[in-house]
Amino acid sequence: MVSRFQIFSASRLDVPGVWQMPQGGIEGEENARIAAFRELKEETGVTSADILAEVPYWLTYDFPLEAKAKLNKLWGTDWKGQAQKWFLFRFTGDEDEISLTGDGSEKPEFGEWMWMTPEQVIERAVDFKKSVYEEVLKFFKPHLGPDSED
Numbered sequence: 001m002v003s004r005f006q007i008f009s010a011s012r013l014d015v016p017g018v019w020q021m022p023q024g025g026i027e028g029e030e031n032a033r034i035a036a037f038r039e040l041k042e043e044t045g046v047t048s049a050d051i052l053a054e055v056p057y058w059l060t061y062d063f064p065l066e067a068k069a070k071l072n073k074l075w076g077t078d079w080k081g082q083a084q085k086w087f088l089f090r091f092t093g094d095e096d097e098i099s100l101t102g103d104g105s106e107k108p109e110f111g112e113w114m115w116m117t118p119e120q121v122i123e124r125a126v127d128f129k130k131s132v133y134e135e136v137l138k139f140f141k142p143h144l145g146p147d148s149e150d
Contacts (some may be wrong), residue, residue, distance in 0.1 A: 005145040006115035007137075008044070008091065009124065010100065013111045019146035023084060023131075036087045042102045043109055048093025055086040055139050059132045067128070084132065088140045118144060 012018045024039030026032055033051065040046050062081035063071065071079040100110045116124070118137040125133045137144070 005117070007118060007121050007144075008098075008113060009116045009121050010044075010110035010113040013109060015126070018126045019116075019121070020126070020129065021121065026085075032085045033087065036085075036089075040089065042106045043098035044113075045102050046093065046097055047093065048097055049091050051087050051090040052090050053140055054144050055136060058083045058085055058134055060084070061128055061132050064128050086136045086139075088143055107128040 006022065009019045009021055013063050022040055022043045024035065024043065026035040027038075029039075033054075036051070037047075037049075040049060041140060060081060060083045063079060068079055079104075098113065100113060101108050118141075122130055122137065
């Protein structure tokens with residue numbers, strides 16, 4: 001069992017050297033909590049988790065120009081950025097449950113994973129997500145323990 005002071009982070013396959021926490025989209029009228037559990041399972045294979053906290057508002061960021069161009073080419077639409085709803089999960093399973101092929105329903109997004117401190121998560125995040133990660137982790141700080149102290 002992992003210490004409650006560590007955060008799951010994984011390196012993206014499509015952007016070498018970029019690490020992030022799992023994230024994903026809401027499908028149609030899907031409830032945000034249900035979407036969070038679904039995305040966690042799709043990206044990491046994890047089903048043994050409980051929600052500890054939720055940021056009560058949406059956080060946004062803009063994509064830099066090079067990311068916008070790549071996304072627009074891939075998906076043929078005018079991507080500007082993202083609005084995200086964040087949840088803090090407690091992993092209650094064993095590490096052998098974690099699979100970067102996820103549940104097999106989606107193409108894998110990550111090449112490797114590790115448990116990190118909040119500071120490491122922010123340090124390894126892509127620049128345009130850092131301010132969102134800082135705000136998310138500041139909000140979740142009461143749940144993260146002494147390793148998250150400034």
